[in-house]
Amino acid sequence: MxxxxxxxxxxxxxxxxxxxxxxxxxxxxxxxxxxxxxxxxxxxxxxxxxxxxxxxxxxxxxxxxxxxxxxxxxxxxxxTAPRVARPVDAHTSQGIARIVRAGGGTPGNKLLHFEQARATGKIAERLHVPEGAELVVFRRLWTVNDTPFCIETSHLPADRVPGLAAEDLMAGQSLYGLLHDRYGITTTGGERLIGIGFCNDMEARLLHLKPGAAILLLRLLVSDEAGRPIEYMTSVNHPQLVVFRTTKAGAI
Incomplete structure (x- = not known):
């Protein structure tokens, strides 16, 4: 040396x-x-x-x-023009794979992390569960045509998804399809907050950005048909590959 x-x-x-x-x-x-x-x-x-x-x-x-x-x-x-146009005014929740396909791309994902954890105060408040309640937490890296474009971390109340395991999410299974088919939960649109953030070292490495580079940050709260929150998700998006769009016409 x-x-x-x-x-x-x-x-x-x-x-x-x-x-x-x-x-x-x-x-x-x-x-x-x-x-x-x-x-x-x-x-x-x-x-x-x-x-x-x-x-x-x-x-x-x-x-x-x-x-x-x-x-x-x-x-x-x-x-390159943005490859993924994410709707922000959908009345029903759409899985990211469906959004990518709708834009003509081929989706892919890799499970990065899966665990059961206790809800912190902020997460508990958003999911309407007691602080310290057991959650299922997982993180996935999503690609379009093999190019990484976002990292999504989901929090779900564990008592709503008994038996959910990492293996269920490793074969590209749609979370919302799984919730419907296995647990009888139909998801609806929820609160969406969009802003600018800055990536950490892990996010930069996975999205091929510089540490501290600006990213598009989406926070999404998904509810079931009864209005009960079922998922709180944060999504870190590559700013050159993702745009957020609205389909509603109205006055400017």
């Missing part, structure tokens, strides 16, 4: 192509660019950054693979 002049182990140097990738990510995340905009050519970037053109191409290829950029043979490389 190499050391510096003080004998301290030297930090491994970040590959140049990764530094260029971060530069391009910061560039397209800035106010000067929007979805669909063309980024500077690889030649222009190479000249601007005093880098080898093949190194720049490797950085751009990586961003294309991540779904943040897309190439067009006639118009250069552009910022």
């Amino acid at each position: 190499s050391t510096d002049a003080t004998g301290t182990p030297a930090q491994p140097r970040v590959p140049v192509w990764l530094e260029i990738r971060r530069y391009i990510q910061d560039l397209i995340a800035g106010p000067g660019y929007a979805p669909g905009d063309r980024i500077p050519s690889e030649r222009a970037l190479a000249e601007q950054l005093a880098a080898n053109r093949m190194t720049v191409r490797k950085a751009v290829d990586s961003l294309v693979a991540m779904g943040l950029l897309e190439r067009n043979g006639t118009s250069g490389t552009r910022i």
Whole structure:
């Protein structure tokens, strides 16, 4: 292991192509660019950054693979338009897989975490259960066409879903379909709060963002037909891959 002049182990140097990738990510995340905009050519970037053109191409290829950029043979490389349009005024709850399919994408998910935990004061208040009540808590990473776009963490009262296990959620099973088919619970639309947040290290790694980068944050409270809360969910969304839309027409 190499050391510096003080004998301290030297930090491994970040590959140049990764530094260029971060530069391009910061560039397209800035106010000067929007979805669909063309980024500077690889030649222009190479000249601007005093880098080898093949190194720049490797950085751009990586961003294309991540779904943040897309190439067009006639118009250069552009910022990818959002791939998932999430409704905010639905009267019934829609699973994220159905939303992705409705937009022409192929959904996928990975179960990241599953546990039984005790409700904190805020979660208990939202779910109308006593503080300390047993909950089922799980977190899933969702993808569209194999590109990660959101991380969702759900809290459900354990007494409403007896026997619910991690295996039930590992094969892409719809939560709302499972609630209906196994527990006879029909979900309805609930309170939706949308805002801006900042990702932590885990969220940044999973969504291919920089730690502390801005994200779209959705908080959703889903109820059953009787109006009883059944799920409190927080969703961390990639700001370049997700938009929230309304279908209601009205005065501006």
